[in-house]
Amino acid sequence: MTTPIPTTDQPKPDLATLQVAPTRHYGRWFGTAVLLVLVAMLVHTLFTNPRFQWTVVAEYFTTPTIIEGLFNTLWLTAAAMAIGIVLGTVLAIMRLSPNPVLSGSAATFVWFFRGTPLLVQLIFWFNLSALYPKLSLGIPFGPEFISGSANEFITVYVAALLGLGLNEGAYMAEIVRAGINSVHSGQREAAEALGMSSRRILTRIILPQAMRVIIPPTGNQLIGMLKTTSLVSVIALPDLLYSAQMIYSSNFQTIPLLIVASIWYLIVTTILSIGQYFVERRFSKSDNKPAFTLARLKKTVTNGQREATA
Amino acid sequence: MNAPATTAVESDVAVECVAVQKSFDGTPVLKSIDLSVPHGQVMCVIGPSGSGKSTFLRCINHLERIDGGLLRVAGEMVGYREHKGRLHELRHHEIARRRADIGMVFQSFNLFPHLTVLENIIEAPMAVRKNQRDDAVADARRLLDKVGLTGREDAYPRMLSGGQQQRVAIARALAMRPKLMLFDEPTSALDPELVGEVLSVMKELAAEGMTMIVVTHELGFAREVADTVVFMDGGYIVEQGAPAEMFANPQTERCRDFLGKVL
Numbered sequence: 147m148t149t150p151i152p153t154t155d156q157p158k159p160d161l162a163t164l165q166v167a168p169t170r171h172y173g174r175w176f177g178t179a180v181l182l183v184l185v186a187m188l189v190h191t192l193f194t195n196p197r198f199q200w201t202v203v204a205e206y207f208t209t210p211t212i213i214e215g216l217f218n219t220l221w222l223t224a225a226a227m228a229i230g231i232v233l234g235t236v237l238a239i240m241r242l243s244p245n246p247v248l249s250g251s252a253a254t255f256v257w258f259f260r261g262t263p264l265l266v267q268l269i270f271w272f273n274l275s276a277l278y279p280k281l282s283l284g285i286p287f288g289p290e291f292i293s294g295s296a297n298e299f300i301t302v303y304v305a306a307l308l309g310l311g312l313n314e315g316a317y318m319a320e321i322v323r324a325g326i327n328s329v330h331s332g333q334r335e336a337a338e339a340l341g342m343s344s345r346r347i348l349t350r351i352i353l354p355q356a357m358r359v360i361i362p363p364t365g366n367q368l369i370g371m372l373k374t375t376s377l378v379s380v381i382a383l384p385d386l387l388y389s390a391q392m393i394y395s396s397n398f399q400t401i402p403l404l405i406v407a408s409i410w411y412l413i414v415t416t417i418l419s420i421g422q423y424f425v426e427r428r429f430s431k432s433d434n435k436p437a438f439t440l441a442r443l444k445k446t447v448t449n450g451q452r453e454a455t456a
Numbered sequence: 457m458n459a460p461a462t463t464a465v466e467s468d469v470a471v472e473c474v475a476v477q478k479s480f481d482g483t484p485v486l487k488s489i490d491l492s493v494p495h496g497q498v499m500c501v502i503g504p505s506g507s508g509k510s511t512f513l514r515c516i517n518h519l520e521r522i523d524g525g526l527l528r529v530a531g532e533m534v535g536y537r538e539h540k541g542r543l544h545e546l547r548h549h550e551i552a553r554r555r556a557d558i559g560m561v562f563q564s565f566n567l568f569p570h571l572t573v574l575e576n577i578i579e580a581p582m583a584v585r586k587n588q589r590d591d592a593v594a595d596a597r598r599l600l601d602k603v604g605l606t607g608r609e610d611a612y613p614r615m616l617s618g619g620q621q622q623r624v625a626i627a628r629a630l631a632m633r634p635k636l637m638l639f640d641e642p643t644s645a646l647d648p649e650l651v652g653e654v655l656s657v658m659k660e661l662a663a664e665g666m667t668m669i670v671v672t673h674e675l676g677f678a679r680e681v682a683d684t685v686v687f688m689d690g691g692y693i694v695e696q697g698a699p700a701e702m703f704a705n706p707q708t709e710r711c712r713d714f715l716g717k718v719l
Binding site for chain 1: 558568569579583584625632
């Protein structure tokens with residue numbers, strides 16, 4: 147036998163008058179105070195230490211050498227990331243192949259390019275002509291079609307793209323592999339049961355879902371790459387950092403020019419971070435979580451007000 | 457083995473199994489399955505967990521490859537072709553072509569979470585059957601109406617209840633106009649109050665004459681809808697018969713035991 151329980155919205159009257167006192171966080175207050183003092187000191191020194199030479203910073207901020215360097219950094223970042231993403235995707239698919247030669251070579255590639263410093267790889271590619279003075283294209287162990295001097299082919303740009311791109315490919319391979327593995331096996335089975343082709347399953351079902359796992363770390367890699375390109379200054383490619391170095395090696399304004407380069411790196415990183423937010427949102431649209439929009443913010447605020455007044 | 461013909465033969469048998477065997481890493485899961493399902497019939501497969509029911513179902517559309525025996529759907533072997541007395545596994549696109557005629561509904565729905573309900577349904581008809589988008593959409597709407605989900609075209613799977621998701625999954629399978637539908641415990645992942653809505657869609661499908669093989673624990677459904685019930689245990693078909701007969705008067709000890717626990 148069941149008994150109906152009367153439901154009521156009325157709280158018991160004597161309990162309704164009780165108030166909730168928030169916990170006092172003394173530790174947080176102390177931490178806040180310490181930080182405020184440190185921030186004040188930092189701001190103070192930025193404005194009062196004349197050795198920052200903000201006028202010099204302003205003077206060189208948009209000087210043509212710096213802007214050219216910035217553009218070199220930007221296209222190098224984009225090109226190296228593009229190579230890295232394409233190569234990484236291919237490597238990840240190879241790595242997941244049942245064929246041991248394919249998966250083994252992909253694993254070895256990743257092992258090698260993650261296992262040696264990028265700086266070494268860059269210098270190595272730049273000096274490839276010491277190992278292979280002549281490069282040629284032809285049938286393996288057979289006739290050659292085109293050949294030429296390695297010194298002419300491996301310019302600083304080619305060396306930089308090879309070094310940055312291949313290294314990035316190794317990292318991206320692991321990211322893409324983790325992404326593909328994150329897609330539940332039932333997804334592939336459902337697509338197979340519908341008679342879809344392997345390629346269609348990969349491009350339409352697996353990769354779009356893997357994107358949600360792939361994109362956040364790829365954004366990280368992109369931002370990392372922006373700054374990693376500064377390593378190419380060792381092979382004298384005039385990127386943002388090397389351009390700043392060229393200027394301060396003649397006028398000895400080391401600190402202001404490093405500040406110029408840093409501010410540019412920060413500006414681009416900020417733009418990329420904002421872009422990352424929107425791309426991530428695009429690829430998680432199937433989540434229940436609604437996207438952050440102004441209209442939604444407004445709704446949240448008005449709802450909050452309504453609750454407060456109620 | 458005296459396999460009759462290498463080419464597809466029109467037969468009145470939708471699914472035909474002779475001595476089908478399957479093991480995982482040396483552990484036999486299907487020891488020897490002999491079975492035939494005539495066109496237009498509904499077969500329910502029951503049995504304790506680990507008896508090989510789901511594996512058997514997955515062998516039918518070659519999600520699992522069989523290790524021995526013969527398995528034909530509409531007269532055609534699903535994953536193999538015979539050539540000079542040997543079976544050769546087909547290439548993926550050939551398997552895919554045969555799978556397209558077999559609809560499958562999974563226990564965990566396996567809807568594509570990044571696609572809307574409508575996109576889930578029209579994906580395969582467009583990609584595999586090369587249907588025009590307009591035709592595929594019209595067909596999808598008709599199927600959504602059939603499973604009682606008109607108006608949910610633009611919802612993402614996560615916004616739907618389990619029962620609704622499973623009904624979309626059924627619509628997705630039907631959009632390929634399959635000749636055979638496989639159901640792998642379609643209601644086992646559902647809250648009890650949602651089971652009925654899925655079963656009623658399946659009943660309607662059965663009434664329309666769809667050939668169905670249903671692995672299920674819903675004995676009430678089996679009793680009402682199935683033409684034949686198959687009881688599997690330990691990798692064998694232990695007992696087979698009309699539901700009313702089997703449930704009332706099981707012939708084997710193991711079947712009696714199982715029914716005693718679940719009925």
